[in-house]
Amino acid sequence: MAVPVFEEYEPAADCPCPGCARRRRELALRPAVRAGGHPAAHGARRALVLVTAAGVVLGGGAAAGAAAPPAGPFHPAGHGTGDPDTGNPQGGAGGLHGRPHAGPTAGQVSTASLPRRTRADIINRAKIWLREKVPYSMEKYWTDGYRQDCSGYVSMAWGLPGNEWTGSLARYGTRIARDDLAPGDILLFHNPADPTKGSHVTIFGGWTDYRHTHYIAYEQSKPRTRKQPTPMAYWANSSRYIPYRYNGLVTEHTPSDGAPGGKASATAFPGGGHFGPGAHNAYVTRLGHLLVERGGGRFYASGPGPRWGDADRRATQAFQRAQGWRGSEANGLPGPHTWRLLVRGEGRDIAGGTSRSAAVPRYPGRGHFRPGRSNTYVEMLGRRLVKLGFGRHYTTGPSPRWGEADRRNVQDFQRAQGWRGGAADGHPGPETWRRLFR
CATH class of the missing domain: 1.10.101.10 (PGBD-like superfamily/PGBD)
Structure with a gap:
């Protein structure tokens, strides 16, 4: 018996039936041919423009009603089901003010190529739209060039070079645990099976309770930018929202108790000379406190201090081994990678650290x-x-x-x-x- 051959259905450009209209939209959502998409997608996008033009000329006939796209550049979008009251459509990738923008094609965007932002920068940028009550739109662009939808809002707050969408924002961040969320991080739900159904993104503004059941969400949703307490992670599809931290994040705070010049960058590694036998400075104290927070308190009998000791070496080594490092990579002396993981709150905690009573640091007075x-x-x-x-x-x-x-x-x-x-x-x-x- 001959095996039937299935050919991909390509809708007619002028057919007003619901099936063809839906198929034209699905094809238009696919990547362009140059980005690895199906050739039919190009034809579908072109058909959408032609049908719309015909609808205008004819005064709004059946064809226009079947597949009338929004004015301006087409963006994959649709009404989501995240918020039962308003819905949360999301837009596609594009440049500022709608100009062409290639964006990332695959993999993570390198940290070196991203604008450096502090958490305060991100939240303050998010508050600009909140103050100006920017109306929600998938087609319009605000005066700063960013598209007025949920992913455009995050693109603006993070200061990205173009307008991303829920399918590409993850390339600019690193996935983190929900308990590690801090202001400026995002909660992202992208539905790859059907991006128009429920996909949405919010900016995390801080916990509202110690049980971590609600948080302050900054988001672009109908009718305008809003800030409100939101269930973790969202009203619906809660388990599918994934937290991400911006890859260009920097920390602005600095210790000032004895560090060289009275200050020291909280992110930049101060150099290996500040650690090891004979070292006595504020960086050693800061290292100790960071290690205690990550489960290294059991190594300290009297709490971290400015003088380097065996407790600092053992705690550092335990943290390094928790990352899976061995040999010279786990020698108990912090290098740039160890320091970066500690100050950013990334990497794995020291195993068993939180269950030890000695993990409680000494009360300083x-x-x-x-x-x-x-x-x-x-x-x-x-x-x-x-x-x-x-x-x-x-x-x-x-x-x-x-x-x-x-x-x-x-x-x-x-x-x-x-x-x-x-x-x-x-x-x-x-x-x-x-x-x-x-």
Whole structure:
């Protein structure tokens, strides 16, 4: 018996039936031929333009009603099912103001080619559209050149060179765990089977509760840019939203307790000479606190300090081995890669670190948490608050300098313990410290 031959159905350009209209749209969503797409897609896109033009000339006949695309460049888009109230359509890749833009063709975009942004930069850029109440549109472009849909909004906040869509944004970021989310990261749902169904992206603005059940979402959705508490990860398709961190992210905060010149970049590796036998500086203290946060507290009998010791070496080595490194790569001396993973909160934690009571760092005293004080304990406290979901008052993230945002976040944590009055004044005492880090 002859095996039937199945040929791909190519719809007629002028057929008004629902089947042909739908097929023309599916073909138009595919990549261009030069990007590896099917040749029929080019014809479908051309057909969409021709049919639209015919509809205009004829005064809006049946053909125009069957496949009338939006004005301007065509973007893969449709009403999603993410938000039961408004829907969240998403657009396609394109240049600023609709100009041609090749964009990434495959794989991750190199960090070196991306604009450098701090978390504060990203959130502040997101707030611009919020203040200006930018209307939602898949076809229109705001005065800054970015398309006024959800993926255009993220492209603007991250400062990307063009307008990306939900199918390409992941190439500009690194996937992270949900518990590691911090302001400026995104939650992305791309439906590869049908990008027009539910695909959406939001900007993470911080946790609203310590249980991490809700977060502040900055998003471009109908009717305009909005900021609101949102269930983790979204109203629907929650399990399919994936968190990503921008690859061009830099940290703006610096320790100032004894570092050379009073400051040191929180991201840039200070050099191997700052670590090892005989080293005594603020970088050693900072390294120790970062290692404690990642499960290395059991190696410290009295807490991290500025003088390099065997505890620093063993904790560093444990972190390096947790990444799967061996030999000279796990010699207990931090190099650029070790430092970058620690300061960015990336990589694997030290196994078994969180279950040890010794992982609670020593309480440094109330004098470290007063207006105008600047030290690594303040930043360490802030990072822990954010990790536990009590960082909503930070607009630029934890820093070494004690401020009102620190006090209010500590107060939120204290109230979550059921404390009131003077017991929840926002100034960490020994019991607040113990509960934060236990």
